[in-house]
Amino acid sequence: MRDATPDFEEFVAARSPRLLRMAWLLTGDPHLAEDLLQTALAKVWPRWEKISIDRPEAYVRRVLVNSHVSWWRRRWHGELPHGELPESPVHTDPFEDVVVGQVVAAAVRALPPRQRAVVVLRYFEDLSVEDTAEALGCNPGTVKSQTHRALQALRGKLPSRELMLDGGRRDGI
Amino acid sequence: MTGSDGTHPESGPLEFDRSEFDRSGFERPGSGRSGGSSAADTEEEQELRYLLRQAAPHLPPPADLLDRVLERAARTRRRRRTAGLAAGLTTGLVAAALAAAPAIAPAPPAGVIRPAATPPAPTAAASPTVTASPAPTSAGPGGAFGYPVRPVGFPELGGLVVYVPIGWSTLLVPAADPRRSTGYLASQPLTVRPSCTAKQSACATAPADELGEDGALIAIGLIDDQTLAAKLSGTSEPAAEAGLDKDCFGLGGTLALLGHRTVAEADPVTVVELKACLNKPSERTLQSVQQILSSVRVTGNAPAAPGSRRG
Numbered sequence: 001m002r003d004a005t006p007d008f009e010e011f012v013a014a015r016s017p018r019l020l021r022m023a024w025l026l027t028g029d030p031h032l033a034e035d036l037l038q039t040a041l042a043k044v045w046p047r048w049e050k051i052s053i054d055r056p057e058a059y060v061r062r063v064l065v066n067s068h069v070s071w072w073r074r075r076w077h078g079e080l081p082h083g084e085l086p087e088s089p090v091h092t093d094p095f096e097d098v099v100v101g102q103v104v105a106a107a108v109r110a111l112p113p114r115q116r117a118v119v120v121l122r123y124f125e126d127l128s129v130e131d132t133a134e135a136l137g138c139n140p141g142t143v144k145s146q147t148h149r150a151l152q153a154l155r156g157k158l159p160s161r162e163l164m165l166d167g168g169r170r171d172g173i
Numbered sequence: 174m175t176g177s178d179g180t181h182p183e184s185g186p187l188e189f190d191r192s193e194f195d196r197s198g199f200e201r202p203g204s205g206r207s208g209g210s211s212a213a214d215t216e217e218e219q220e221l222r223y224l225l226r227q228a229a230p231h232l233p234p235p236a237d238l239l240d241r242v243l244e245r246a247a248r249t250r251r252r253r254r255t256a257g258l259a260a261g262l263t264t265g266l267v268a269a270a271l272a273a274a275p276a277i278a279p280a281p282p283a284g285v286i287r288p289a290a291t292p293p294a295p296t297a298a299a300s301p302t303v304t305a306s307p308a309p310t311s312a313g314p315g316g317a318f319g320y321p322v323r324p325v326g327f328p329e330l331g332g333l334v335v336y337v338p339i340g341w342s343t344l345l346v347p348a349a350d351p352r353r354s355t356g357y358l359a360s361q362p363l364t365v366r367p368s369c370t371a372k373q374s375a376c377a378t379a380p381a382d383e384l385g386e387d388g389a390l391i392a393i394g395l396i397d398d399q400t401l402a403a404k405l406s407g408t409s410e411p412a413a414e415a416g417l418d419k420d421c422f423g424l425g426g427t428l429a430l431l432g433h434r435t436v437a438e439a440d441p442v443t444v445v446e447l448k449a450c451l452n453k454p455s456e457r458t459l460q461s462v463q464q465i466l467s468s469v470r471v472t473g474n475a476p477a478a479p480g481s482r483r484g
Contacts (some may be wrong), residue, residue, distance in 0.1 A: 020232045101227060104224045119221070119225070123221045123222040124226065153223065159224070
């Protein structure tokens with residue numbers, strides 16, 4: 001097997017935790033997330049010498065998102081759309097933050113893959129509209145409209161931030 | 174989960190592994206993260222940003238992630254090459270072989286590699302070093318098959334061994350990465366285009382002519398996409414009828430079969446893919462295809478000898 005270049009090794013070591021979280025938001029499953037990240041990095045590696053010169057992370061993000069959309073189209077991942085979201089959590093037990101996380105993840109996963117990608121890139125990866133558009137290979141107007149639709153779809157389905165913070169305080173987190 | 178006091182995650186004690194946000198080494202200055210959150214964000218957007226960061230667990234990447242990535246990249250490379258070669262029955266390869274058929278069919282006898290023949294002499298350093306499956310080493314477990322067979326090893330192909338009927342031709346088309354090699358089995362002689370180079374996906378092999386009646390051409394390769402391999406893991410079903418593509422049809426095929434067999438359940442999952450193109454196959458030929466598939470094994474002691482063989 002060919003050895004990785006030091007900068008690729010460095011990139012994987014430094015960025016994979018963050019990219020793995022992003023992959024989890026896209027897939028909703030830790031194993032699929034890991035698989036998705038491996039897929040993306042494996043696609044990137046042969047072109048690393050070229051892309052490492054200029055914004056490698058942006059390139060990896062783009063591959064990650066596109067790979068996920070591709071999976072979704074092929075239904076390889078066995079993911080089923082959620083017809084019903086879990087009920088909003090009631091903070092009655094110490095695992096409530098986990099439950100809240102699941103509710104958030106389920107709400108995001110209920111979005112169509114493109115909207116999901118927009119939400120993850122814009123609000124988790126904190127990309128600008130322009131960078132999100134670049135990552136998704138579309139124009140900024142599309143990102144804005146997808147964002148609008150996603151926010152509409154998520155409205156009322158997410159737990160309130162205050163609720164989570166209350167839970168966090170009570171748990172002493 | 175982290176965070177406790179309600180401060181916005183980007184500005185206060187609610188920490189989300191700030192090291193993750195340090196992308197200076199991997200982002201061009203002035204790009205990427207600059208325009209994400211802003212004062213123009215609505216409260217709804219800020220809330221969503223917060224919730225997403227709370228929801229996404231901090232999963233530890235596997236310690237051997239880099240190794241897995243490099244292995245997967247290598248498998249993908251092999252698979253693409255295998256797919257390109259195995260496309261002798263599906264895509265590209267046979268089409269190109271057919272394009273070359275006029276040149277191959279009337280070729281002098283030297284173009285058909287006889288059992289005792291050696292592979293075509295390399296024409297250049299970049300020429301492929303085509304090797305073939307070994308000569309018969311035994312009559313094989315004919316009792317189990319109902320007719321004489323011989324073991325054929327493809328050491329370059331993950332050490333695969335299959336049993337093929339006596340009289341069938343076998344040939345390995347090696348790749349730079351051994352696991353991307355393709356093994357061919359046919360009920361009639363196989364040919365190699367002497368001028369092919371490793372970079373030509375269509376250089377490999379094709380029957381000397383169109384498949385005769387009851388003729389069979391089989392391509393065996395490894396599935397090196399681990400996701401697909403995992404999906405097919407445990408497969409031991411008989412080869413099933415597949416769509417007759419134009420390439421198989423062009424060879425005179427009337428029936429295409431596709432089958433998979435798992436030869437290693439882990440480390441990594443190894444699944445063999447068999448594609449068969451058949452022309453009006455007899456029961457015996459159909460049985461042979463299924464038995465070839467079911468006979469696939471992995472061994473570290475597969476014998477090998479250069480040159481295409483017909484045993």
